[in-house]
Amino acid sequence: MTxxxxxxxxxxxxxxxxxxxxxxxxxKGSKARSIGAGFKLFYYGVDSKRNGVGVVxxxxxxxxxxxxxxxSDRVMSLKLEIEGVMLNVVSGYAPQLGCELxxxxxxxxxxxxxxxxxxxxxxxxIGADFNGYVGEGNTGDEEVMGKFGVKExxxxxxxxxxxxxxxxxxxxxxxxxxREEHRVTYKSGGRRTQVDYILCRRGNLxxxxxxxVVVGESVARQHRMVVCRMTLMVCKTKRSKIEIEKKTxxxxxxxxxxxxxxxxxxxxxxxxxxxxxxxxxxTAEVIRETGRKVLGVSSGRRKEDKETWWWNEEVxxxxxxxxxxxxxxxxxxxxxxxxxxxxxxxxxxxxxxKAKQKAYDELYTRLDTREGEKDL
Numbered sequence: 001m002t003x004x005x006x007x008x009x010x011x012x013x014x015x016x017x018x019x020x021x022x023x024x025x026x027x028k029g030s031k032a033r034s035i036g037a038g039f040k041l042f043y044y045g046v047d048s049k050r051n052g053v054g055v056v057x058x059x060x061x062x063x064x065x066x067x068x069x070x071x072s073d074r075v076m077s078l079k080l081e082i083e084g085v086m087l088n089v090v091s092g093y094a095p096q097l098g099c100e101l102x103x104x105x106x107x108x109x110x111x112x113x114x115x116x117x118x119x120x121x122x123x124x125x126i127g128a129d130f131n132g133y134v135g136e137g138n139t140g141d142e143e144v145m146g147k148f149g150v151k152e153x154x155x156x157x158x159x160x161x162x163x164x165x166x167x168x169x170x171x172x173x174x175x176x177x178x179r180e181e182h183r184v185t186y187k188s189g190g191r192r193t194q195v196d197y198i199l200c201r202r203g204n205l206x207x208x209x210x211x212x213v214v215v216g217e218s219v220a221r222q223h224r225m226v227v228c229r230m231t232l233m234v235c236k237t238k239r240s241k242i243e244i245e246k247k248t249x250x251x252x253x254x255x256x257x258x259x260x261x262x263x264x265x266x267x268x269x270x271x272x273x274x275x276x277x278x279x280x281x282x283t284a285e286v287i288r289e290t291g292r293k294v295l296g297v298s299s300g301r302r303k304e305d306k307e308t309w310w311w312n313e314e315v316x317x318x319x320x321x322x323x324x325x326x327x328x329x330x331x332x333x334x335x336x337x338x339x340x341x342x343x344x345x346x347x348x349x350x351x352x353x354k355a356k357q358k359a360y361d362e363l364y365t366r367l368d369t370r371e372g373e374k375d376l
Contacts (some may be wrong), residue, residue: 001022001027001041001043001052001054002026002027003016004219005035005036005041005290006035006036006037007219008020008022008035008039008219009035009036009037009039009056010035010036010037011037011038011217011219011225012056013038013039014056015141015214015217015225015227017063017225017227018058019056019058019061019125020055020056020058020225021053021054021055021088021089021090021092021126021127021128022041022043022053022055022056022058022091022093023052023053023054023091023092023093023129023190024050024051024052024093024129025043025045025052025054026045026047026048026049026050026051026052026054026336027043027045027048027054027136028045028046028047028048028052029043029044029045029310030043030044030070031043032068034059036055038058038059038060038064038193038262039056039057039058039059040056040057040059040062041054041055041056041057042054042056042065042068042076042078042375043076044059044070044072044076045073046072046073047073047170050159051073051074051093052073053073053074053075053076053091053092053093054076054091055076055078055089055091057078057080059329061080061082064080064081064082064083065078065079065080066079066080066280067078067079069114069117070353071110071113071114072110073093074092074093074094074107074110075090075092075093075097075107075110075111075114076090076091077089077090077091077092077114077118079122082232083232083234084234085121085232085234086119086121086122086124087122087123087124087125087232088118088123088124088125088126088139089127090114090115090124090125090126090127090128091127091128092107092111092126092127092128092129092130093125093128093129094108094128094129094130094131094132094159095107095131096131096347097131097156104156104159108159108163111126111163112163112166112167115167123201123204123210123232124167124169124199124200124202125198125199125200125230126169126197126198126200127196127197127226128196128197128199128200129195129196129223130156130157130159130160130194130195130196130197131156132154132155132156132158132159132160132169132195133149133150133152133153133154133156133157133193133194134149134153134157134161134174134194134197135149135150135151135152135153135157136148136149136151136152137149137152138174141161141165143165143202144164144165144169144170144171144202145161145163145164145171145175146171146174146175146176147174147177148173148174148175148176148177148178148183149171149173149174149194150184150193151193151194152181153191160197162197168203169200169201169202170199170200170201170202170205171197171198171199172187172197172198172199172205172208172228173197173209173211174198175196175205175208175211175228176210176211176212178212178213180192180352181213181215181319182212182213182215183212183213184213184224185213185223185224185226186222186223187194187222187224188222192267194222196223197228198211198227198228199271200230203275204285206264206287207230207231207232208228208229208230208235209229209230209231210228210229211226211228211229211367212227213225213226213227214226214227217255222288223361236313246297246298246299247297247298248291248292248295248296248297249287249295249296249297249298249371250291250295252295252296253295257295258295261294262290262291262294262295265290265293265294266286266287266290269286270283270286270291271289294363308356310368311355312355312359314351314355315348315351315352315355318351319347319348319349321344322344322345322347322348324339325337325340325341325344326341328340328341329341
């Protein structure tokens with residue numbers, strides 16, 4: 001990172017990258033600093049000559065940071081809240097080939113601890129230089145990676161795959177079919193390999209629409225930036241249904257039979273008295289209770305606000321045929337069934353438009369008459 005802060009910020013601005021994980025920063029300390037162009041770097045390192053990790057954020061997301069965990073000079077994480085969604089960004093830098101096994105095990109142990117501390121309902125994106133090759137093809141590992149890796153898998157790459165299985169993660173790079181030039185993350189002399197990866201939870205893989213290596217940038221001499229496009233799906237909480245009071249169906253008293261039955265039941269409830277008692281509250285409660293028993297009560301559910309008073313038999317018949325065609329298409333997704341459903345959709349729209357226009361014309365004509373004044 002020495003002398004490259006502004007260059008990195010300009011590249012992120014040019015490539016429209018909002019969050020970037022960086023490794024081998026070689027900056028000593030545990031700080032956050034602006035690197036220009038509206039970007040801020042959160043970093044951690046213990047030696048100015050080796051290792052060091054960091055996460056660069058666009059300034060508008062800095063205020064969304066809830067927590068920063070600087071685990072070691074190889075692992076750190078940030079927790080952000082974006083529109084109610086918790087997003088954890090983890091930056092990792094695995095030991096290189098030739099390092100002691102103990103150092104490698106310590107790295108994976110730290111990464112495991114970070115993952116285990118994150119609630120399962122929160123998003124996780126890991127951007128790391130794992131210094132391993134997961135390889136091309138995914139036979140036996142279909143649940144955690146795609147087919148589009150590079151070359152053959154090595155021991156370090158197997159550790160990445162094992163970690164993904166252990167934490168129910170997916171190796172994002174390998175799911176997108178790209179030219180090899182857009183899959184190779186490390187170039188040095190004649191060596192062309194893939195060692196830098198982006199991982200996310202398997203359940204959130206559908207939120208990532210693209211992932212590739214960016215070529216043509218010279219911030220780092222050997223490593224190239226891996227970029228993915230992720231759209232956070234915000235789940236809207238369903239509003240609880242408002243309980244509506246159940247009402248007595250007093251309108252049924254317009255029916256003479258219901259009215260007569262109500263009179264008889266009410267007399268029985270009042271003990272056969274013709275004159276009502278002086279205690280009005282008691283009498284009113286007896287009337288209400290009799291009404292509920294004889295006339296019934298509403299369901300308490302709110303009626304759907306659908307304007308269907310103008311539906312005629314032709315419209316209802318067309319809608320029924322459209323529904324049957326939709327069921328048929330859902331069961332057998334052939335082009336013929338799809339075309340049949342689309343044609344019935346268009347026909348229903350035409351018939352609905354005609355029926356609605358006809359009904360309104362008749363309504364306006366009736367309102368102009370003396371009898372129609374009651375409809376107003």
